[in-house]
Amino acid sequence: xxxxxxxxxxxxxxxxQLAQENRARLDAVRLLGLNIMASxxxxxxxxxxxxxxxxxxxxxxxxxxxxxxxxxxxxxAQAAGAASVxxxxxGNCHLEAQMVRDALNQLSLDDxxxxxxxxxxxxxxPSGWQLGTHISVLLASVTExxxxxxxxxxxxxxxxVLLINKVDLLPYIQFDMDYFRRGVEILNPGVTTxxxxxxxxxxxxxxxxxxxxxxxxxxxxxx
Amino acid sequence: xxxxxxxxxxxxxxxxxxxxxxxxRITDLHLVIGQLSSFVDDSIQFYWDAIxxxxxxxxxRLHFRRTRAECLCHSCGQRAELTPDFTCxxxxxxxxxxxxxxxxxxESIEVDFPPIPExxxx
Numbered sequence: 622x623x624x625x626x627x628x629x630x631x632x633x634x635x636x637x638q639l640a641q642e643n644r645a646r647l648d649a650v651r652l653l654g655l656n657i658m659a660s661x662x663x664x665x666x667x668x669x670x671x672x673x674x675x676x677x678x679x680x681x682x683x684x685x686x687x688x689x690x691x692x693x694x695x696x697x698a699q700a701a702g703a704a705s706v707x708x709x710x711x712g713n714c715h716l717e718a719q720m721v722r723d724a725l726n727q728l729s730l731d732d733x734x735x736x737x738x739x740x741x742x743x744x745x746x747p748s749g750w751q752l753g754t755h756i757s758v759l760l761a762s763v764t765e766x767x768x769x770x771x772x773x774x775x776x777x778x779x780x781x782v783l784l785i786n787k788v789d790l791l792p793y794i795q796f797d798m799d800y801f802r803r804g805v806e807i808l809n810p811g812v813t814t815x816x817x818x819x820x821x822x823x824x825x826x827x828x829x830x831x832x833x834x835x836x837x838x839x840x841x842x843x844x
Numbered sequence: 845x846x847x848x849x850x851x852x853x854x855x856x857x858x859x860x861x862x863x864x865x866x867x868x869r870i871t872d873l874h875l876v877i878g879q880l881s882s883f884v885d886d887s888i889q890f891y892w893d894a895i896x897x898x899x900x901x902x903x904x905r906l907h908f909r910r911t912r913a914e915c916l917c918h919s920c921g922q923r924a925e926l927t928p929d930f931t932c933x934x935x936x937x938x939x940x941x942x943x944x945x946x947x948x949x950x951e952s953i954e955v956d957f958p959p960i961p962e963x964x965x966x
Contacts, residue, residue: 622957623871628861628950632854632875714846745882746846749948771930774880774913778946807915807930807940 636750639718643753646725647736653839654736654754655832658776660769661742663762664786666694667819669737673701675829680734680836685724687716687741694739703737704728715746718753735836744773756835762786763796770804777808782815784828789818847884851891858901858953867955870901874952879913879926880945904953913945 631637647654659665666686673682684698684705695707706724708716721738728736738754740747759780761769764787770777777783783805791798805812815831817824854873862870877883885908896902913926919937926945931938 623954624865624867624957625952625954626861626865626867627952628857629952630857630861631949632850632857633948635853635856713849717849748882749846749850771928773882774926774942775882775946778880778942803938804930807938808942810941 633749633751636718639722640751640753643718643721643725644755645753646730647753647755650730650733651840652730652733652736653756653836654738654752655756655758656738656740656747656752656754657758657760658740658744658747658780659742659760659762660744660765663742663760663765664819665739665742665760666697668760668784668786669698669703669739670701671819671822671825672737672829672832673698673703675825676735676832677702679833681732682735682737683728683730683733685721685728685736685738687720687739689713689741698739704733710741714741714743715750716740716752717750721752721754735832744769744776748776748779755839756781758782758784760784760786761801763788763791763798764794767795767797767801768804770801770808774808777805780809780812782813782831783809785814785816786819788816789821789823847887848891848895850883851888851895854888854892854950855895855899855901857950858904859899861953862900862955865955866957868900868958869956870904870953871956872905872907872954873901873950874907874909874954876909876911876947876949876951878911878945878947880942881948883948909951911944911947913942915940915942 657665682703684703686694686707689710692707695705698705706727708720708724757780815828858870858873889906915926916923917932917937918939920935922934924933
């Protein structure tokens with residue numbers, strides 16, 4: 622006898638379940654988690670370095686670095702003053718909730734005010750996997766071209782915050798900011814956006830203020 | 845690359861539902877995948893054939909229902925499929941809002957059950 626069984630369940634629901642458990646662990650110690658996603662070379666590690674350095678003395682920051690190989694990024698984050706853990710995905714193109722769970726075990730969560738997860742550099746894969754972090758941040762850079770929202774709609778749709786990096790290079794390249802932002806607006810109306818350069822520091826203050834404010838709001842919120 | 849991981853999750857999900865229904869064979873899986881989801885049918889099928897071997901889902905057929913990325917035009921009020929340049933195909937306006945296309949779920953599975961043994965006379 623053949624019978625049809627209705628399922629209607631997200632294909633990655635097992636990962637979602639683990640992500641919920643990660644979230645509960647962070648909530649229990651009132652630790653805000655950011656998931657930073659971007660293509661390779663957009664400046665994720667530079668952003669994290671700058672954020673850790675400039676907020677030193679105000680926030681104790683933990684960093685989980687996801688990479689296919691090497692621990693270079695974790696070393697950079699550590700040198701900037703963060704407690705860092707490296708995850709090598711061994712070829713996997715994105716982080717999964719279970720990898721973050723293992724990394725959380727290596728951090729002293731009680732002693733942190735902010736957790737930053739740097740996802741593997743990739744504009745496709747990370748978007749499908751929830752990690753348990755509270756806020757998804759996409760770091761775009763103007764050198765990638767202004768057509769990226771049109772080509773990678775899934776990534777642009779699912780994020781809460783968009784950073785546009787390397788704007789100090791705008792005079793030297795062809796990048797139509799209006800075209801870029803129009804694509805973003807259609808996919809993700811009203812997404813919180815910061816335009817900055819991690820190299821020159823232009824626009825960083827607004828981002829840092831937002832981080833501080835978000836941590837504060839998160840701590841005060843009932844959960 | 846990520847299709848392997850997706851396919852492993854798909855197999856686990858299907859097996860879980862088949863087991864809890866008491867089925868002994870999965871014959872078909874019906875998937876709904878939105879146009880804005882970045883997953884490749886052929887790639888999922890390729891991994892499926894490999895990893896379903898030796899399970900009760902071996903040889904099961906995968907059916908993909910692709911849903912369109914539909915948007916609403918705030919200028920002319922029409923609903924239309926999202927075009928590559930994100931403008932309304934009716935009036936050319938860029939004032940669009942995406943409504944559908946993110947779907948990514950297992951809708952249903954078709955399963956066989958073991959034959960019910962005839963009760964023995966005492």
